[in-house]
Amino acid sequence: MRLAPLRMADPVHRRLIGVLADQVVALPDAPLQLPAPLDPRAVALATILQDDPGDTSSVSVLAHRVGASRRSLERVFRTDTGMTVGQWRRRLRMLEALRLLAAGMTATAAGARVGYATPSAFGAAFRAELGATPAHWFSQ
Incomplete structure (x- = not known):
């Protein structure tokens, strides 16, 4: 099978390129992306969470630690990242859990390390975020 090059001078090709570009723009975020915040308060929160992904402190407690109100922090975080603090x-x-699982840690241990109280809570969050169980993710 040989593919012909697309030529912008050809109206059919130009339309096809436009449709393809529209489809790429409409794609949802890849589940493994973690957008970085820009606001200093949101950056401080992101740093706290990255230093200890298993931290189970409430957003209110974390907001106090970075010198912001919960509402302000939630607002700037969503503006900067397109995600709520909880989603982020x-x-x-999940990214840290994937790293731990790839290093050979069990799902139960990885889930506990990243802040989940039970294996079922970790499994449900993993499936919701990545579309498969940890075992299925690594069997693909």
Whole structure:
């Protein structure tokens, strides 16, 4: 099978390129991306969470630690990252869990390390975030 090059001079090709570009733009975020915040308070929070993904402190407690109100912190975090603090924290935890699982840690131990109280809570969060169980993720 040989593919012909697309030529912008050809109106059909130009339309096809436009449709493809529209489809790429409409793709949802990849589940393994973790957008970085820009606001100094949000950066401080992200640093705290990255230093200890298993930290189970409430957003209110974390906001106090970075010198912001919970509402202000939630607002700037969503503006900067497109995610709530809870969504961002869960994504961070899943990325750390993937690293731990890839290093050979059991799902139960990885889940506990990243802040989940039970294996079932970790499994449910993992499936919700990544679309598969930890065992299925690594069997692919």
